[in-house]
Amino acid sequence: MSSQRLLIRNGFVVSMDPDVGDIPNGDVLVEDGAIVKIERGLGVSGAEEIDATGMIVMPGFVDTHRHTWQTPVRGVLPCCTLDNYFAVMLGSVGGHYRPEDVHIGNYAGALEALNGGVTTLLDWSHINNTPDHSDAAIQGLKDAGIRAIYAHGVPTGGEWWSFSELNHPEDVRRIRETYFSSDDQLLTLALAARAPGNSNFEVAKHDWELARDLGIRISVHVGMRLTTVHVHHVKNLDDLGLLGPDTTYIHCTDSTDEELDLISETGGTVSIAPYVEMLMGHGPPPTGRLLNRGVRPSLSVDVVSSVPGEMFTQMRTALVHERIGAFTDTPDEAFAPTLTHKDVLEFATIEGARACALEDKVGSLAPGKQADIVLLKVNAINTAPMVDPLGTIVVFADTSNIDSVFVAGRAVKRNGRLVDVDVDGVIQKLEESRNHILSRGGLLPEWAAEPMAAV
């Protein structure tokens, strides 16, 4: 945490907090990494001042599910099905990862997230082929300075993913003791669990008990449709009596109404990854079906093997998918969608924080919260002139507008550049890693293997 006082001056504050609201020409005072005051015309001396004129001052985005380790193979499956993805990524590619590939994947992936204004990332890490792989994943997140939930998963490989008889590795206990003895740090621990279907029933029971014994939250993929496996994951978990408010359910795309009711009744949270769900055919993002049950979802990127690693795409995809879902075949019935740009911005910020049980710390700007703050340049050619600030963020902005990013008051991006990062060096390591992994899987394009192909 930074001990300096920081005054962010004269920005358009979009707080996402109902009491603070939106404040044109607002100032935000930060002390010891936390927000102290948000007002107009704060008279403060002795603080480092940051001029936010022409910028929106907003909370950092929260991505509630990303397999960050896949960063070195970005784009390897730009248009695949979920069946392909399982066969290629978990069945082959993941097996070629060395610990150093996991490290650069998590480091570069977390930097990518920060660069795009994502200040909190749930790293759903199922690349734990050895304990060294786990250590490398955690180190990569630490090195990037992001706020992250490291969700410890199983190794890659088919035997872990289809009615698996293998319990979650006990190594998570060592990781809990070694890295996560305190819950009050930038990095926290969760269990990246498998529902029955991915595991068998006994294993699921074991894994849920393990997470609860460790006192950590659970994140689990459910309701994504594979051709070969037809399973009602949530129903199966309910049959085992395992549903609870400590669990985030990812996708829920092919989940039945009864299953969504069960999630709602047991206080679970949900992560939708709308781009990947529509691309790979997990099923339609269940945004409206969840809202009808009082469950406000969070959003996630999932995989940069197929999906852009920022939240603008997720917000826009969620918005237009849900709105066209309100279209009917009745010509004289007015088109009456209900989801708005404000909803999806909440999904990408405060609802993400809730899904990580971090809503007291992040997800909105308010006194007492951590200073996880994004300055978004709106006096730019793709965003000017501004009329509706929330509309500017959701409809027009992209990563090029992210001017500055702070995590607990510490600047990780300033004036459009990552702070203290050798970007060229990172890219070189990513390319070396890509070449190692994909050449073994027979997926490296010929041009990429040439010595000067640093593209």
Ligand SMILES: [Zn+2]
């Ligand atoms: Zn996923």
